[in-house]
Amino acid sequence: MPLPIVFESLTAFANTCFYTVVIPGELKVTNVIPIAKIPETKSLNDYRPISISAKLMLLLEKLLYYSIAIAIYAILQPITTIPSRKEYTLKVPVWI
Numbered sequence: 001m002p003l004p005i006v007f008e009s010l011t012a013f014a015n016t017c018f019y020t021v022v023i024p025g026e027l028k029v030t031n032v033i034p035i036a037k038i039p040e041t042k043s044l045n046d047y048r049p050i051s052i053s054a055k056l057m058l059l060l061e062k063l064l065y066y067s068i069a070i071a072i073y074a075i076l077q078p079i080t081t082i083p084s085r086k087e088y089t090l091k092v093p094v095w096i
Contacts (some may be wrong), residue, residue, distance in 0.1 A: 010059070014059075014060055014063050014064075017060060018064065018067065021067045023057070026054070027054045027056055027057035027060070028054075029054065029056065030052065030053045030054075031051065031052045032049050032050070032051050032052075033049070033050050033051075033052065034046075034047035034048070034049055034050075035047060035048050035049075035050050076082065
């Protein structure tokens with residue numbers, strides 16, 4: 001089944017981005033497309049801007065949010081031992 005391979009690849013990509021603190025520039029670009037509000041447009045006010053973001057960037061943002069939330073939760077709990085970095089490696093399956 002090819003889906004586990006995709007999940008492993010996305011997880012490895014997300015972890016690499018988080019640990020190196022480098023996000024590829026292609027993921028940071030958002031395209032803004034004007035969509036007409038009414039059939040006959042006469043001015044720029046007759047358009048509505050619609051942004052199209054890279055879905056992978058939105059996915060990375062959500063994963064980063066959850067990993068930060070888990071880390072904050074772990075910090076706020078009474079700490080008996082200091083966990084290793086391996087224990088905080090993101091191993092969450094990603095649903096696209």
